[in-house]
Amino acid sequence: METLRRRLEEAVDGEVRFDTGSRAAYSTDASNYRQVPIGVVVPRTLEVGVAAVSVCRARDVPVLSRGGGTSLAGQCCNAAVVIDWSKHCGRVESVDVAGRRIVVQGGAVLDQVNQVLAGDGLMVGPKPSSHRACTIGGMIGNDSCGASAQAYGKMADSVLRLEILTYDGVRAWVGPTGEDEYARVQTGGGRLAEIYRQLRDLRDDTMELVRTRFPRLERRVSGYNLDQLLPENGFNLARALVGSEGTLVVVLRAELAVVPRPAARALAVLGFEDIFTAADAVPSVAAHRPLALEAMDETMYRLARAERPHDPALRDLPPGAGWLLVQFGGDSADEARQRAEDMMRDLCRGDGRPPPSHAFLGDPAREDELWRLRESGLGVEAYPPTGRQTYEGWSDAAVPPERLGSYLREYDRLRHRHGYAHSALYGHFGQGCVHGRLPLDLHTDDGIARYRRFAEESADLVASYGGSLSGEHGDGQALAELLPRMFGEPVVAAFGRFKAIFDPRNRMNPGKIVHPHRLDQDLAQRHFYPLEPRRTFFDYPADHGRFGHAATRCVGTGKCRKHTFEGGVMCPSYRVTREEEHSTRGRARLLEEMVRGDLITDGWRSEAVRDALDLCLACKGCRAECPVNVDMATYKAEFLAHHYRRRLRPVAHYSMGWLPLWAALASAAPHAVNALTQTPGLSRLVKAAAGVSGRRALPRFAGERFTDWFKGRGVVGPGTRGRVVLWADTFSNNFDPRVGRAAVDVLEAAGFEVHVPPVTLCCGLTWISTGQLGIARRVLARSVRALLPWAEAGVPVVGLEPSCTAVFRSDGPELLNTAQTRLVSxxxxxxxxxxxxxxxxxxxxxxxxxxxxxxxxxxxxxxxYDADRAVLARFGFRTRVLDSGCCGQAGNFGFEREHYDVSVACAEEGLWPAVRAAGDSEAILADGFSCRTQIAASGTGRHGSHLAEILAAALRAH
Known part of the structure; x- marks a missing residue:
């Protein structure tokens, strides 16, 4: 490995990583499988990636070409050198608008490609639910589909040509191969000509076998696309390679056909008595040629309702226990709606069966919400509030749509026989593809043996219906062993010949599709029970009180690998660095390896885990936006608490982490302290001693704290709406007391009697964020005791600083699991x-x-933020809410020397450009002290104001 690493470093302009942390981050994908890679290469250019393959060939080392890493069948993990193309090799190289075609590098993320195409009214046809993270090369490797495949087909239908690289160094563009092209290749001679000759021989030998044994099914994703080599399909080598999961070639570039975006859409929702009846109706609905025809059952609805009880999308479902979501397109909204209404009218005429209930969504925003609900299926069902955790394993079989209802009834009986009932059924029913995770026991030998029996019987069932083991997710390791049950041994032998033509040494993603590892081999869960620490600071109520369970919560969908244009919060450091290790998923993988204990063996003392968590801004975006609610900010705090136990901490943990104490001391002589921290020469010394970046301006302490002002303002009469407690947090009290004064004005104008606790209270946020949780507990407990009498009397406690308020609402009850803390919360x-x-x-x-x-x-x-929008609207404000991610300041993070560049890069991703573009008459609202600090550092001279200040100013102006 050391020699290989050195050779790669000599040949590769990029990052070559054989460290434990990188190998841990790439050890799994979104499947049940785990294989620790030899090392990771992140090339800066395609040519560098080619050089990396050459080095691996010289050392006879396997290669795994990886995109977004969202595969659900084990395609994206292997004991190989992983080449991650997604960071640097993702350019759209050309767009031919008139010809509706593009040339794109394999590492390009689908949503980024569609962002480029949007200006010309075009898009890539297939759109899997992982569209935020999946790459074009990965989609080609997996023959991706998604809901839009109903109208635009699989990825193979979009591929015109591919630039490929074989393990033995052949690099060429391939596509349809007529006689003239075949003759040209043969004239050129060499290894490429040999490949074409062998492929023609394979085609001629297996032509009738392929024609008779391949299912006639749009969603046939299993196996290799040998049918594309047939004469009637133009001996199309590019499309034959689609779906080969990196086992044959590396896809460097692709020329794709793209399609016009529908000018208008309309969504009709049909409700049936159960999911089986819904499946029976699919052929009648599909006859109207919708853009998408999706389904979900009652179990899926109940799981979504339990997780998001107030989700407005759930209210749009008509009565029923099984639903079809049918989307139509048109040149106008009226045309799209008319097509939806024609479909509903035809179904209501019926064929003797009761007509379905139906609802029409005329609002694109409501349609998008419902569509997102359907896309969130994997996350919603992964950790049901009642019942066992569910897994992939048998999750995307497809059968002919006209036989779907009968198949589902038999499949449901099979699930019941094996004890896997009560899991959700949903999917792309318009093409007969069914999704659903199962409550498998993958930890014990008996449970794994049951899973194997179920998979074998399920494969036989699908084959009996003329279906495909995979209708979307691919074979990988989960299904490849079962391919003989679907195709028969002669076809599988042909797959072996196809593999040997391109990869005779079996070095391209070995163990997948051909010569596969067993489906019950390399399971990440087998005999794995996380190493649980003897004690933790947080209670982890969503994870049975176990840190080990929390550390293994991530299911790998990659939603955290976001781009700025997508909006949302997570994951700010990944948006800047584009590093897997700096995504929520990458960090979760390292924590999982830490509690596994065989790759990362030093537990809480692990420097690899510490380094991965170092750029986590503790923004908590993942807590809300991750499909399974991974809470990396909490995990980071827990880790830091143990990592630095009885050890010297970074200096910023003492300076910024103990800020409430320093603020209290500074209140005795704020002007003298400000003179020390603001005078240029002295300020540099203070920053250096405190671990603060010299490029950061230190905040000024207020001349008079808010609590002191409130004590001296005199008695105010009782309010008409009762009492409220205004909690003076560290930031509002010591740095921005005008926020507290404005809040008093607003609350009293609204009719409340305002009380402020007579003692300084702190939630412990700065100690939590730096992992000093023992102190945080004591500080928080003191504040809970002080606020408890008001809470017991039913008096609301109003928080002004969002991060401090969030501590009482979430971190507090998990850090202090007491009835008193929950009541204050x-x-x-x-x-x-x-x-x-x-x-x-x-x-x-x-x-x-x-x-x-x-x-x-x-x-x-x-x-x-719904309440804020409503209040601003009540005051007559027109509010433009930024949806561009974290500001990058994140409390102590943006002040620290080593984090300054990332902090500024986060601000440049969204906040600072928006501030620069804001009109002079547009007020900038930022409730967070960190956000206001970052806005002040934008160089525009603009300053942010708290909601209380904006409302108070509006009251004064009138």
């Missing part, structure tokens, strides 16, 4: 929540105006 509200819940009839006179709002990450993740 229930009583704690944001200012906007209080005004919405207890003063919704207050209609203040206000001139309104325009507001650009930067939502604090913790507010987005924990409290949400």
């Amino acid at each position: 229930e009583r704690t509200l944001t200012l906007s929540e209080l005004l919405e819940q207890r003063a919704s009839d207050w209609r203040p006179s206000s001139a309104g105006g325009s507001v650009l709002a930067q939502v604090h990450c913790h507010q987005s993740a924990v409290m949400g």
Whole structure:
């Protein structure tokens, strides 16, 4: 390995990583399988990637060409050198608008490609649910589909030509091969000509076998596409290679056909008595040629309802226990709606069966919400609130749509016989593809043996219906062993010949499709029970109180590998670095390896885990946006608490982590402290001693704290709406007391009697974020005791700083699992929540105006922003809410020397450009002290204001 690493470093312009952390981050994909790679290569150019393959060939080492790593059947993990193309090799090289074709590098992410095409009204046809993370090369490797395949076909239908690289160094463009092209290749001679000759021989030898044994099915994703070599299909080598899962060639570039975006869409939802009856109706619905024809059952609905009880999308479903979601396109909204109505009218005429209930969604925003609900299927069912955790393994078989209802009834009986009932059924029913995770026991030998029996019987069932073991996710390791049951041994032998033509040494992603590892081999869960620490600081209520369970929660869908244009919060450091290890998924993989204990063997002391967590901004975006609610901020705090136990910490943990204490001390002489921290020469020394970047301006301490101002303002009469407690957090009290004063003005104008605790209270946030959880517990417990009498009396506690409010709402009850803490948590509200819940009839006179709002990450993740929108609208403000991710300051993170560049890069991803573009009359709203600090550092001279300040100013102006 050391020699291989050195050779790669000499040949590769990029990153060559054989360290434990990188190998851990790439050890799994979104499947049940785990294979630790030899090393990881991240090439800067395609040519460098080619050189990396050459080095591996010289050392006779296997290669895994990887894109987004979202594969569900084990295609993207192997004991090989992993080449990750997604960071640097993802350019759209050309767009031919008139010819509706593009040339793109294999590492390009689908959503990024579609973003480039959007201006010309075009898009790539297939769109799997992993569209945020999956790459074009990965989609080609997997023959990806998605809901849009109903109208636009699989990835193979979009591929015109491919530039490929074989393990033995052949690099060429391939596509349809007529006689003239075949003659040209033979004239050129060499290894490429040999490949073409062998392929023609294979075609001629197996032509009738392929024609008779391949299912006639649009969703046949299993096996190799030998049918594309047939004369009637133009001996199309490019399309024959689609779906080969990296076992034959590396896809460097692709020329794709693209399609026009529908000018308008309309979504009709049909409700049936059960999912089987819904499946029976599929042929009648599909006859109307919708863009997409999806399904979900009652179990899926109940799981979504349990996780998101107030999701408006769930209210749009008509009565039933099985639903079809049918999307139509048209040149106008009226045309799309008319097509939907024609379909519903035809179904209501019926064929003797009861007509379905139906609903029509005319609002594109509501349609998108419902579509996102359907796309979230994997995450929703992975950890059901009741019942066992579910897994992939048998999750995407496809049968002819006209036989789907009968197949589902038999499949349901099979699930019951094996004890796998009560799991969800959903999928792309328009093409007969059925999804659904199962409550498998993959930890014990008996459970794994049951899983094997179930998979074998399921394969036989699908084959009896003329179906495909995989209708979307591919074979990988989960299904490859079962291919003889679907195709028969002679076809599988032909697959072996096809593999040997391109990869005679079996070095391209070995063990998948051909000569496969067993489906019950390399299982990540086999005999794996996480090494649980003797004690933890957080309670992990969603994970049975176990840190080990939390550390293995990630299911690998890659939604955290976001891009700026997508909006949302997570994962800010990944958006900047484009590093797998800096995504929520990558960090989760290292934590999983830590509690596994065989690759990362030093547990809490692991420097690999520490380094992966170092750039986590603790934004909590993953807590809300991750499909399975991974909470990396909490895991990071827990890890740091153990990692630095009885050890010297980074200096910033003492300076920024103990900020509440330093602020309290500074309040005795704030002007003197400011002179020390703001005078240029002295300031540099202070920053150096505190571990703060010299490029950061230190915040000024207020001349008078908010609590001191409140004590001296005199007695105010009782309010008409009762009492509220205004909690003066460290930031509002010591740095921005004007926020507290404005909040008092607003609350009293709304009719509340405002109380401020007579003692300084802190939630412990800065100690939590730096992993000093023992101190955080004590500080938080003191604040809970002080607030408890008001909470017991039913008095709401109003928080002004979003991150501190979020501590009481989420971290607090998990750090201090007491009835008192939970009661204070229930009583704690944001200012906007209080005004919405207890003063919704207050209609203040206000001139309104325009507001650009930067939502604090913790507010987005924990409290949400709906109440703020409503209050601003009540005051007459036109609010533009930024949806461009974290500001990058994130408390102590943006102040620290080693994090400054990432912090600024995060701001440049969205916040700073928006501030620069904001109009002079547009107020900039930022409730978070960190967000306001970052806005002040934008170089524009603009400053952010808290909601309380904007509302108070509006009241004064009237």
